[in-house]
Amino acid sequence: MSLLVTKELVKYFGDTHAVDHVNFTVKHREVLALIGSNGAGKTTLVNLISGLFPPDRGQILFRDRDVTHESVHGRIEAGIARSFQLVNLFDQLSALDNIALTIFSRDHKTKKLVSLASADGAVWDEAYEVLRLFGLDAKARMLAGGVSQGERKLLDVAVAYALKPKLLFLDEPTSGVSTREKAPIMDTVTSVVRSMGISAAIIEHDMDVVFNYSDRIVAMHQGTILADGTPDEIRRNEAVRTTLIGTADAH
Amino acid sequence: MEVLLIHLVNALLYASVLFLIAGGLSLIYGVMRIVNLAHGNLYAFGAYVTAWAIGGVAAGAPSSLLLVLLPAGAFAAAVLGAALEPTLLRPFYKRAEEYQLLVTFGLLMILEDLLRFIWGPYPLSASELFENFGSLTIGDSLYPTYNFLVIGVGIVAAVFLWAFIYKTRFGVVLRATSQNMRMASALGVNVNRVYVQAFTLGCFMAGLGGAIVVPGQSAVLGMGVDALVLAFIVVVIGGLGSLEGALVGALIVGVVREAGIAWFPEIELAVLYLAAAIVLLVRPAGLFGRP
Amino acid sequence: MSTPAVAASAIAREAGSLRHVFRWALPVAVILLVVPWIVPQYTAILLTYGLIMAIGALGFNLLLGYTGLLSFGHSAYFGVGAYVVALMVKYLRVGSMELFLLGAIVGSVIVTAVFGFVCVRYTRIFFGILTLALSQVLWSLAFKFFWVTGGTDGLRVPTPSLLAGLATGTGDKTDFMSHTYYYYVLVIFFACVVLMWVIVNSPFGKALQAIRDNETRAEFVGVQIWRYRFVAFLVSGVFTGLAGALWVPLNGLTTPDIMHWTFSGEIVFMTVLGGFRSFAGPIVGAIVFNYLKTYAVGYTVYWQLLLGAVLVALVVSLPTGIVGTAERLAARWKKGS
Numbered sequence: 001m002s003l004l005v006t007k008e009l010v011k012y013f014g015d016t017h018a019v020d021h022v023n024f025t026v027k028h029r030e031v032l033a034l035i036g037s038n039g040a041g042k043t044t045l046v047n048l049i050s051g052l053f054p055p056d057r058g059q060i061l062f063r064d065r066d067v068t069h070e071s072v073h074g075r076i077e078a079g080i081a082r083s084f085q086l087v088n089l090f091d092q093l094s095a096l097d098n099i100a101l102t103i104f105s106r107d108h109k110t111k112k113l114v115s116l117a118s119a120d121g122a123v124w125d126e127a128y129e130v131l132r133l134f135g136l137d138a139k140a141r142m143l144a145g146g147v148s149q150g151e152r153k154l155l156d157v158a159v160a161y162a163l164k165p166k167l168l169f170l171d172e173p174t175s176g177v178s179t180r181e182k183a184p185i186m187d188t189v190t191s192v193v194r195s196m197g198i199s200a201a202i203i204e205h206d207m208d209v210v211f212n213y214s215d216r217i218v219a220m221h222q223g224t225i226l227a228d229g230t231p232d233e234i235r236r237n238e239a240v241r242t243t244l245i246g247t248a249d250a251h
Numbered sequence: 252m253e254v255l256l257i258h259l260v261n262a263l264l265y266a267s268v269l270f271l272i273a274g275g276l277s278l279i280y281g282v283m284r285i286v287n288l289a290h291g292n293l294y295a296f297g298a299y300v301t302a303w304a305i306g307g308v309a310a311g312a313p314s315s316l317l318l319v320l321l322p323a324g325a326f327a328a329a330v331l332g333a334a335l336e337p338t339l340l341r342p343f344y345k346r347a348e349e350y351q352l353l354v355t356f357g358l359l360m361i362l363e364d365l366l367r368f369i370w371g372p373y374p375l376s377a378s379e380l381f382e383n384f385g386s387l388t389i390g391d392s393l394y395p396t397y398n399f400l401v402i403g404v405g406i407v408a409a410v411f412l413w414a415f416i417y418k419t420r421f422g423v424v425l426r427a428t429s430q431n432m433r434m435a436s437a438l439g440v441n442v443n444r445v446y447v448q449a450f451t452l453g454c455f456m457a458g459l460g461g462a463i464v465v466p467g468q469s470a471v472l473g474m475g476v477d478a479l480v481l482a483f484i485v486v487v488i489g490g491l492g493s494l495e496g497a498l499v500g501a502l503i504v505g506v507v508r509e510a511g512i513a514w515f516p517e518i519e520l521a522v523l524y525l526a527a528a529i530v531l532l533v534r535p536a537g538l539f540g541r542p
Numbered sequence: 543m544s545t546p547a548v549a550a551s552a553i554a555r556e557a558g559s560l561r562h563v564f565r566w567a568l569p570v571a572v573i574l575l576v577v578p579w580i581v582p583q584y585t586a587i588l589l590t591y592g593l594i595m596a597i598g599a600l601g602f603n604l605l606l607g608y609t610g611l612l613s614f615g616h617s618a619y620f621g622v623g624a625y626v627v628a629l630m631v632k633y634l635r636v637g638s639m640e641l642f643l644l645g646a647i648v649g650s651v652i653v654t655a656v657f658g659f660v661c662v663r664y665t666r667i668f669f670g671i672l673t674l675a676l677s678q679v680l681w682s683l684a685f686k687f688f689w690v691t692g693g694t695d696g697l698r699v700p701t702p703s704l705l706a707g708l709a710t711g712t713g714d715k716t717d718f719m720s721h722t723y724y725y726y727v728l729v730i731f732f733a734c735v736v737l738m739w740v741i742v743n744s745p746f747g748k749a750l751q752a753i754r755d756n757e758t759r760a761e762f763v764g765v766q767i768w769r770y771r772f773v774a775f776l777v778s779g780v781f782t783g784l785a786g787a788l789w790v791p792l793n794g795l796t797t798p799d800i801m802h803w804t805f806s807g808e809i810v811f812m813t814v815l816g817g818f819r820s821f822a823g824p825i826v827g828a829i830v831f832n833y834l835k836t837y838a839v840g841y842t843v844y845w846q847l848l849l850g851a852v853l854v855a856l857v858v859s860l861p862t863g864i865v866g867t868a869e870r871l872a873a874r875w876k877k878g879s
Contacts, residue, residue, distance in 0.1 A: 050762070076764040088762075090755040093748070101748045105764040110749040113773070114737070117745045159763060286667040288614075339854065348666050352612050353814060353857045360807055360850030368844055476803060480678060483671045491668075524679065528660065 001064065003028050003167055003199050004049065004080075009058035011044055018044040019055070020223035026167060031190055032201045033210040036220035037244060042203045043085065045220070046169045050082040051075045063166070076106075079166035083156045085175060085203070091145030095136055095155055098144050099127040102162040127162070133192050134158040135184075150181040157189055161198075168193060170202045174209055182206065186213050211235070219244070253390025258509050260389075264398045266505030267405025268460045272478055273485035274412065274497040275456030281492035282429040282449040285340065288355040290457055291479030292362035296331060297324030297458025298470040299370050305466070306377030314383045321380070321462055328458020329451045336450040341443070359475070367472055374469035381466035401463050408459065409498055416494065425449060429492075484527045490538055499538060563739075566822075574728055578721045586720035587792070588836060592829035593731045594788045599813050599824035600738050601781025606810075607818040608742055609774045610754030614670050615657070615677030616809045619779040621801030622646070622653045623786025625684070628697035628796045639702040639726070642787050650783025651776065653680075658775035662768060665757075674803055684798035696797035699790045719792060727788055734781060735825070741777065742821060750774055782809075804846065808835075811853050817863025826864050 004026040011019040019041045026032055034042045048055050051072040060068045062078050070078065090098050103123045104110045118124070131137045134154050139147050144155060157173055173189060174182040190213050193200045204210050210217060210231075217234040219226040227237045234240055276290050287293075301324035305317045339358060343351045384397040416422040428435040428445045436442045460478075461470070481504065489500025504523060511522035530538070574593075578586045598620055605611045626649035630636040636645075661672045684691045691697065701718060703710040709722050741747055749770050752760040761767055790796045799805065808831070816827020839845060860867055 071766075072761050073764055073766050076762070082762060084759070084762075088756055088759040090752045090759065092755050093751060097748065101745075101752050102763040104745040104748060110745045110765060110770070113741050113744050113746045113777075115745070116740060116743050117748050118743070120745070159759070163763060286671075288670070342858070349606070349610070349612050349818075350857050350861065352667065352670055353810070354854055356614065356807065356810065357850040357853035357857065360804075360846040360853065362850075364844045364847035364850070368847065476674075476678070479671070480675045483675060487668075524675070 001028075002026065003063060005061045006045075006049065007059040007061070009045070009048060009060065010056045011048055011053075012056055017223040019048060021058070022220075022223070022225055024049075024218065024225065026199050026201055027216075028199060029194075029197050030199050030215045031193060031213060032199070033214035033217045034201055034203045034220065035205070035207075035210055035217060035244065036226070039222075040220040041223040042220055043171060044223075046082060046171060046201070046203060049075075050080055050169055076163055076165070079164075080169070081160040081163040081165035081167070082169035083160040083171060083173060085171040087149075087152045087156050089144040089152060089155060089159065091143065093144060094141050095131060095144050095147065095151075096124070096127055096140040098155060098159055099130050099162045100124055102159050103127055103130075106163050130158055130162050134161075134188055150177045150185060153177055154185055154188065161192065166198060168198055168200045170200060172203050172205065174204070174206055182209060253392065257389055257392060257394060258513055260394065260398060260402070262502075262505040262509040263402045263405075264505075265508055266501040267402050267408075268464045269481060269485050269504055270405055270498055270501035271408055271456045271460035271463075273482040273489070273501055274408075274494055275453035275460075276482050277486055277489075277492055277494060277497045278412075278456070279450055279453035280486075281494075282425055283344075283446050285344070285351055286355070286491075287340070287358070287450075287453075288352065288479065289358040289362050289475075290453070291477070291482065292359055292366070292475035293328045293332060293454045293457040294461040294478045295366060295470065295472075295475035296362065297328040297461030298465040298474065299366055299375055299461070300324040300327040300458075301462035302375040302377040302465045302470045303370065304377075305380055306375060310379060314380060317380045317383070321466075322459060324462030324465070325455050325459035328461070329455035331458075332454025333447060333451040335454075336447045337443070340450070341446070359479075363472070363475060366475075370470075372472060374471040375465075376469035377466050378469075379466075395467070397466060401467070404459070404463050408456065409494075412456075412494060421448075481523075484523055487527045488530045488538060496538055571732070578724050583716050583720035586724050587716070588833065589829070590719065590724045590727050590792060591789070592832040593727050594785050594792070595809075595812065595832050596825040596828035597731055597734045597788070598782040598785030599809060599816070599828040600734060601778045601785070602809050603813050603818055603824040604738065604742065604750075604774055604781070605778045606813060607820070607823070608747060608754065609750045609771060611662070611665065611771065611775075612670050612810070613661075613673040613778075614803060614806050614810065615673030615675075616779075616782050617801050617803065617805035618657065618673075618677035618680045619650050619654055619782040620786035620789070620805065620809075621677075621680065621684070621796075621798075622649050623783035623788075624790040624796040624800060625649075625691065625697070625786075626783075627787050627790045628692075628699050629690070631699050632697055637700070637703050638706060639704045639791070640706060642702060642791070643730075643784065646783050646787030647780055650780045650786075654776050654779025654783070658772050658779065662771040662775055674806070677801060677806060678803060681798055681801040681803075684801055691798070694797065696795050698795050700794075702791045723792065727792075730784070730788065734784070738781070739821065746770070746773070807846075807849065811849050813863075814853060814856055815863055817865035817867070819862055820865045820869070823863050823865040830864065 002025045006022055006024045009019055009022045009024070022045060024045060034045070036042050047053060049060055051070065054069065059066060062080060065078065067075055067078055090101065093101065100117070100123050103126055104117065109120065109123070128137060128140060131140050134157070136151060136154060136158065139151060144152065147155070153173055157170055160168055170189065174185055177185060186209055202214065214231060216229065217231055218228045219234060219240045221243045226243060227234055227240045229237070272291070272294050276286065280286055301321060304320045304323040309316060309320055335358070339354055343354055381395065381397045384395065384400065386393040386395050416425060424435070424440055424445055428440055428442060432442055485497060485500035485504050488503055489496030489498070503526070507526050508523055515522055577589055598616070602613065602616050605613055623646040626645045627642045630642060630645050636642065657673070657676050661669055661676070664672060685693055701715055704722065704726050749760070749765050752765060753767055753770055757767060786800070812827040812831035813824045814827070815831055816825065817823030838848060842848060856863065862870065
């Protein structure tokens with residue numbers, strides 16, 4: 001049984017077939033890379049699954065439950081979370097606050113109007129623990145807007161992780177980050193994900209990252225899935241090589 | 252039958268003025284993504300200037316002269332707009348949107364009192380021109396001929412604007428800037444100049460609305476905010492940023508208001524708000540709007 | 543550092559900031575408590591007006607400073623509070639302040655819920671003009687139904703009895719207002735300040751700030767945006783409605799102009815004057831503004847012009863308002879010494 005299954009998922013933007021009858025699956029406890037040139041439909045697929053907008057046709061089944069018309073809130077409750085390509089944080093709150101808020105929201109504690117947030121020690125404990133997992137504990141008190149780009153990327157993932165999802169979508173977690181910083185970020189992310197038994201689907205352009213960190217690779221092109229297999233299988237796949245030449249890092 | 256015709260003409264009259272105000276608002280938003288809360292006061296400013304020109308300064312002059320002076324309010328509003336954009340608005344494009352709203356709200360308050368300061372607290376009328384036009388007989392009733400002038404101006408303005416935006420080079424530049432400011436700038440468009448020109452044009456339209464309406468009704472304090480709220484209803488229905496939307500919205504509001512006056516005179520404004528609320532619920536971006 | 547220790551230190555830091563707050567708040571509270579004994583009656587009454595406006599501004603700023611929604615129609619809720627009290631006097635022959643407050647809260651909740659339902663689906667300019675438009679509708683209704691509301695003449699409200707009849711204004715009215723009523727308002731003011739402080743520092747308050755900072759991400763951490771904005775709107779409106787209810791017995795009269803957009807503009811102004819990005823900003827701004835208005839109105843009839851020009855000047859050069867600028871200067875002075 002797969003964790004996530006999409007059936008003939010379709011999304012058109014005017015004449016553009018952004019996602020064209022896509023049957024995409026994510027299994028339990030796997031790290032999957034979603035690759036493809038710009039405009040292949042990767043982000044649109046993630047947007048559809050995470051609930052940013054509804055599909056034109058098709059179904060999304062998460063843990064055997066139809067979430068196609070579920071709200072963003074509902075999907076988060078079900079266990080789907082995502083990070084963003086362009087870092088999306090609460091810049092005027094501290095790193096710790098960013099995570100704590102996520103936990104408050106996850107535990108439905110944000111409904112509390114007349115109790116002090118600082119009084120809930122358990123939430124702050126857990127928030128700090130999440131930061132520590134991602135190596136950000138030293139920056140706990142700094143404003144999210146003020147830490148380095150690499151740290152912001154990690155924080156973005158940490159916020160999504162703090163929702164305790166079963167499936168985590170990461171949209172280009174290493175983009176905009178220097179090559180030197182990429183490996184530590186991916187090491188951290190994949191170790192956290194694997195140790196917690198979460199599945200992660202990572203949109204990535206950096207082929208190094210893709211081949212080194214994923215269990216399975218799904219290649220998209222012009223809205224459809226071109227290939228789906230292990231890194232070795234994908235490496236040998238002619239169609240993938242032809243369409244991604246020039247867009248992949250030269251290796 | 253004639254009664255229906257009169258209602259229709261009234262609706263068109265109202266729609267013409269609203270189109271000018273709301274169209275200006277939409278144009279500015281479409282190009283610059285800002286909404287000037289003081290926009291209604293530019294309409295009021297146009298009304299006051301024209302009322303002063305044809306009702307005060309040139310009172311008693313022949314109609315032809317008064318007609319020539321009629322657009323004075325539009326030009327005055329345009330000049331005011333051209334002065335305001337680079338000084339008060341441009342510094343805030345890059346800042347948080349609350350500041351933009353606060354500045355234009357401050358501007359609204361300043362203009363409101365400026366009108367009182369210059370022209371006093373009493374209504375300013377310029378009915379001479381209105382009366383000189385006489386009236387037509389429609390069925391059993393007499394209908395002011397001047398109103399047809401207003402409708403005419405509205406139609407001409409709509410056509411002119413459409414031609415200007417879709418058929419001229421400046422229009423192309425305007426549309427390009429509104430769709431992608433950065434790209435337009437990279438292609439060599441002087442965005443600052445386009446902005447001030449678009450803003451001036453929008454203010455001209457609002458001022459023109461005030462100018463043509465004032466012979467039929469006096470310029471009063473508070474007309475600016477009333478106009479702002481009505482223009483808002485128009486763009487809610489038609490969609491902010493779209494001239495077709497402003498046109499359609501103005502027509503709908505004109506018709507609904509006229510229907511309201513005819514059948515539910517007590518709650519005329521409420522009927523309008525209800526119509527706007529229904530549109531908002533069904534199509535939050537308006538009929539032609541873009542988010 | 544082990545996690546419980548860090549969490550503990552985080553709480554300690556919050557408590558520390560609480561201590562910091564007390565360092566300012568306590569002396570101010572003491573001063574407020576002794577005011578009627580050390581200043582002339584007129585000044586005490588002026589301060590009462592200021593405290594009432596501060597409650598209203600505090601409510602307004604929950605929306606602006608903490609949720610990022612700029613309302614141009616808060617005069618509506620102030621007016622609802624005031625008119626509910628006046629109507630209770632007119633039709634129910636009620637004279638108890640506590641009943642007035644209760645009625646005002648109920649009235650504010652209803653109106654705010656209806657207006658909020660419509661308004662919070664939108665943000666920024668749409669939200670702003672929508673709030674303006676709705677308050678104008680209410681204002682025009684106050685005129686239209688003049689047989690109920692007294693039209694431009696308004697409705698009179700006599701001195702109420704406080705604390706279920708314990709304190710009645712049977713003596714000199716000015717004396718009553720500058721002493722007994724002042725303390726009544728002061729207690730409610732303290733309660734409102736504490737309540738609002740807890741709200742903005744609650745998990746709910748953090749969610750609001752998240753929505754303000756990044757609506758998309760807030761949604762994607764599971765915050766249902768509309769609901770939170772709606773509740774914030776509700777709380778905001780009720781605080782302002784409460785202010786209106788406290789205001790009308792002091793003023794003795796309520797007229798439609800307190801529901802006009804110009805009064806909304808004053809609420810916006812006083813909050814920006816004090817600094818809308820801080821908790822105390824609206825309080826300081828309201829009290830200062832109220833004081834200034836009383837003197838300025840005597841000098842010029844072009845009050846709107848003055849307000850508008852100062853508002854623009856504030857936004858251009860002192861966007862953090864009095865409190866923000868004071869904090870910045872204090873930090874610089876501390877660094878220098």
